[in-house]
Amino acid sequence: MPASDALQFFFAWAAAPLRVASVTPSSTKLAELMTREIGADTGPVLELGPGTGPFTRALLSRGVMENDLTLIESGVDFARMLKQRFPAARVLQMDATDLRDKQIFSEPIVGATVSGLPFLSIPPRKTLAILEGVFKVMRPGAAVYQFTYGPRCPIDQGLLDRLDLRATRIGHTFRNLPPATVYRLERINSISRYDWRFG
Numbered sequence: 001m002p003a004s005d006a007l008q009f010f011f012a013w014a015a016a017p018l019r020v021a022s023v024t025p026s027s028t029k030l031a032e033l034m035t036r037e038i039g040a041d042t043g044p045v046l047e048l049g050p051g052t053g054p055f056t057r058a059l060l061s062r063g064v065m066e067n068d069l070t071l072i073e074s075g076v077d078f079a080r081m082l083k084q085r086f087p088a089a090r091v092l093q094m095d096a097t098d099l100r101d102k103q104i105f106s107e108p109i110v111g112a113t114v115s116g117l118p119f120l121s122i123p124p125r126k127t128l129a130i131l132e133g134v135f136k137v138m139r140p141g142a143a144v145y146q147f148t149y150g151p152r153c154p155i156d157q158g159l160l161d162r163l164d165l166r167a168t169r170i171g172h173t174f175r176n177l178p179p180a181t182v183y184r185l186e187r188i189n190s191i192s193r194y195d196w197r198f199g
């Protein structure tokens with residue numbers, strides 16, 4: 001990670017601690033964990049709250065095409081940096097809460113979503129809007145990957161039930177500041193072996 005990323009991240013956190021929710025970008029180890037079920041066959045990938053882009057870089061090294069990436073980032077400076085760093089990706093400077101009402105894909109083609117959003121500091125009403133917006137654009141069987149610094153899934157069980165979602169803990173790493181756990185969120189009633197290329 002470039003030293004300037006750490007600095008930019010720290011200043012962004014100082015200006016908006018609840019929105020940025022961490023003093024430093026995620027580690028390479030956490031990025032590996034977040035993206036380990038994603039690869040060249042996943043197709044379009046949505047990333048929420050990329051910040052300086054540690055998960056974006058990990059997605060590219062897994063073989064995801066840069067022009068298959070849609071990055072949703074509300075921070076103006078982060079969004080500007082992402083556009084320079086990943087020129088072939090689609091960078092949308094917007095609040096992920098607005099995904100439910102905006103049509104950013106014409107059909108549900110997203111194969112996976114990687115989220116760095118700080119759900120522990122996002123109110124349930126907004127969390128609901130974000131997850132509805134995300135699952136609206138994902139293919140059957142596609143999952144959201146979410147990390148947390150907390151002891152359990154950052155999405156409340158009542159909300160998961162309401163959206164018919166299941167959360168599975170897929171890993172933990174101490175090699176991040178602070179240590180983090182990764183969850184996979186997926187629809188309970190979904191076709192598990194659906195191949196999006198053949199409908």
Ligand SMILES: C[S@@+](CC[C@H](N)C(=O)[O-])C[C@H]1O[C@@H](n2cnc3c(N)ncnc32)[C@H](O)[C@@H]1O
Nearest residue numbers: 019020025026049050051073074075095096116
């Ligand atoms: C904990 S940081 C994670 C950054 C990066 N993914 C990482 O792991 O280093 C949270 C990021 O989500 C962005 N963010 C927070 N709330 C958001 C929202 N409602 N919509 C879009 N981006 C948001 C912040 O600006 C920040 O970049």
